Each structure stands twice: as C-alpha cells, then as structure tokens.
Amino acid sequence: MSNTEKKIADTQGKYLLAVSQGQRLTDAEWQNCRIILTTERIALMADDKRQIALDEIDRIADRFDVNQQSAGVSEYVGFHVGEDVILVSASNHAEFETDFYRASLNGAVIRVQHPALKGGVVQNAEWTKGRLKVSDEALQVAMADGQAVTIDRADIGDLAVEDKDIGGEERAVIEVEHSEEGISVETHLAGDEFHATVLQVMLEESAEQNRADLDLSSTEKRVIMALHSGVSPFDIPNFVGIDVEKTEAIFDRLIELDVISVVRERTEVNLTTKGRRVAGERMGEQ
Incomplete structure (x- = not known):
C-alpha cells in the first residue's frame, strides 16, 4: 500500500467472477472472502487474492445474473473491468456501497454548474471547479467560488445525463434536480469518465428510490x-x-x-x- 493510499473498509463477503476475458462463466460460483476497500482498490482476499483498481472500473451494475448462483443473491455490485465482470456481495450491502462511493469520489475535483436551473428557470451560472465529499445522507460539493452545495440523496427528484461541450471538450453531464430552501434547483456535474460513472450510479440509485408513481387528476x-x-x-x-x-x-x-x-x-x-x-x-x- 502506498503512502497516499488509505483503507476505507475491511469486511467479510463473497465474490463471483461472472466474465473472464470476455467469456461468460455460466458455471461460476461464489467465493467467500475478506473485502478490503481502499482509496485505490478493492482487494478480495480468498484462496486466491484478486484486486480491482478503482480507476480501471469501466461500469458498475446492480445486476449481472450470469447463472443461478448469481441470481440467488439479492444484493451485490457488478464491476465491469476491461473484459472481466466481478460481482461483489458484502455482508452489509448498503454500507459497502456508500464506502465504495466515498473511496471513489471523496476529494475528487469535477466541474460544477450551480444552479443551472432554479424554479424551472435557466440561470447564468458559470462552470467552476468543485471538490466532492460523500456521506450516508448527501453529496457535498465545495466549489472554487466559495459556494457549498449539498445534494441530499433522499431529495433527488429527477436525473438526466447528456453529452455537452464544456471548454471545448465533450463530457457526460449529470443533471440532478433537488431543492434548496424549498425551491427546486438543478445542479450540473461533469467529471472524468470514472468519476462520472460512479456519480451517475450513486445519484440514479437515489433518484430511483424517490420516483413518484401516482395517479393524479x-x-x-x-x-x-x-x-x-x-x-x-x-x-x-x-x-x-x-x-x-x-x-x-x-x-x-x-x-x-x-x-x-x-x-x-x-x-x-x-x-x-x-x-x-x-x-x-x-x-x-x-
């Protein structure tokens, strides 16, 4: 472990290698393991040690049921890394997910536009840099212009992702609707590919939990x-x-x-x- 690498969590769980070098492993089985999460990697300590570098994760999925073994576990995280897919199920799924978001995002510097909309009206906010911090309840953004933006994860009403040109570079922009002092606002977030991927998964998960399915006149x-x-x-x-x-x-x-x-x-x-x-x-x- 390097001098800058910090341990975030150390827990028990299991993992399943669902895809190896592009080949689906339909006979794959869960392996009990110790899960060590740091600011740089996930180490799966079983008979064989397997490591997942955080910055090599291409995509995150909540389901990738390659066989009955994977389908039989209600909660796990699927990490797509190159041509491999590794499913990880921790003893406390919700706690591990938040720890993973913290490990991946805390201290990351992204581009922020806030508020992009306020009360449904487009604002003239400029893009600026912001530093991220994740807690159980919220995503906090400390912006370079002195603003402190808090996006309560239980307060996300809508979420969209669009490719936009930012400073001459096309990036995926996460448009997240939440509230400030009872007023609907929209904050736009854009980071590198890895941070954008993790942010999108975390915020989509919260938005899905808050979706309204109502029969209104x-x-x-x-x-x-x-x-x-x-x-x-x-x-x-x-x-x-x-x-x-x-x-x-x-x-x-x-x-x-x-x-x-x-x-x-x-x-x-x-x-x-x-x-x-x-x-x-x-x-x-x-």
Missing part, C-alpha cells in the same frame, strides 16, 4: 405545477381557477400522498421530492 397536476413555479399556496385558487374548498381538498390528498409537506399548518406548503418529480414530468409533457 389534471387539476391536481396544475396545482403542483403552480407550486413548482413559485405560486403561493394562498394564490392557488385564483391561479388554477378552483374554489378554496377544492384547493384544501387537493392539498389534503397531496399531503397524504407525500407530494407536498406542510410548512405551517393549513396555510403554507412545499413540494416534496415526489412533487417536484411530478412537476418535471408534467413540464416534459407540455
């Missing part, structure tokens, strides 16, 4: 869109064209569905993550 969607665009809850009846009693009934239903949250009892509400996601989907339909 057109009037309820109009109320959500009005709140999303900054209309005060007090002005919703006139803005949407419904009476106060109808508005109160809609607020009650949206609170029950966890689409809005009460800021002050019966007077003020904010969109939740689900609500902002519904608003984003509604905007895409228009």
Whole structure:
C-alpha cells in the first residue's frame, strides 16, 4: 500500500467472477472472502487474492445474473473491468456501497454548474471547479467560488445525463434536480469518465428510490405545477381557477400522498421530492 493510499473498509463477503476475458462463466460460483476497500482498490482476499483498481472500473451494475448462483443473491455490485465482470456481495450491502462511493469520489475535483436551473428557470451560472465529499445522507460539493452545495440523496427528484461541450471538450453531464430552501434547483456535474460513472450510479440509485408513481387528476397536476413555479399556496385558487374548498381538498390528498409537506399548518406548503418529480414530468409533457 502506498503512502497516499488509505483503507476505507475491511469486511467479510463473497465474490463471483461472472466474465473472464470476455467469456461468460455460466458455471461460476461464489467465493467467500475478506473485502478490503481502499482509496485505490478493492482487494478480495480468498484462496486466491484478486484486486480491482478503482480507476480501471469501466461500469458498475446492480445486476449481472450470469447463472443461478448469481441470481440467488439479492444484493451485490457488478464491476465491469476491461473484459472481466466481478460481482461483489458484502455482508452489509448498503454500507459497502456508500464506502465504495466515498473511496471513489471523496476529494475528487469535477466541474460544477450551480444552479443551472432554479424554479424551472435557466440561470447564468458559470462552470467552476468543485471538490466532492460523500456521506450516508448527501453529496457535498465545495466549489472554487466559495459556494457549498449539498445534494441530499433522499431529495433527488429527477436525473438526466447528456453529452455537452464544456471548454471545448465533450463530457457526460449529470443533471440532478433537488431543492434548496424549498425551491427546486438543478445542479450540473461533469467529471472524468470514472468519476462520472460512479456519480451517475450513486445519484440514479437515489433518484430511483424517490420516483413518484401516482395517479393524479389534471387539476391536481396544475396545482403542483403552480407550486413548482413559485405560486403561493394562498394564490392557488385564483391561479388554477378552483374554489378554496377544492384547493384544501387537493392539498389534503397531496399531503397524504407525500407530494407536498406542510410548512405551517393549513396555510403554507412545499413540494416534496415526489412533487417536484411530478412537476418535471408534467413540464416534459407540455
């Protein structure tokens, strides 16, 4: 281990070599192992020692069921490294995933545009450098211009990835919607291929957990869109064209569905993550 390499985690688990030199191994079996995670590699300590250099990981997948052995394990991480695919299942899956994100991203310097959108309106924010830090709850970005951006992983409403030209170089840009002081904002993140891959997987996982699958009426969607665009809850009846009693009934239903949250009892509400996601989907339909 080099002087700059630091141990992040040391736990028990198992691994399965699903693909070797491009060949799927349908007879592969799980091997019990000790898993050592550092800032540079994952070491799998079994009868044979296998190492995965973090910066050589091309892709990460939550499922790669090459046979019944892999399909029978509910939680693992699939690491695509060149022509190999290695599945790793730790004794505490969620803890290992967060440790892996920390090992891969903490201290990494990426390009950040914040806020790229605020309340659905495009801003004139410039791209600047930012340093990453991952915790169980959030992704934090310390920006070169002095801003500190916190993206709560339970507050991600939507996520998209687009290839864009940044300073004459085409990069994958991760567009993540979240909130600041109750207002929907969108932060854009762009890094090298490895950091972008890990960021995308981590944020997509959080966004998937927050996805709204709701059966809403057109009037309820109009109320959500009005709140999303900054209309005060007090002005919703006139803005949407419904009476106060109808508005109160809609607020009650949206609170029950966890689409809005009460800021002050019966007077003020904010969109939740689900609500902002519904608003984003509604905007895409228009």
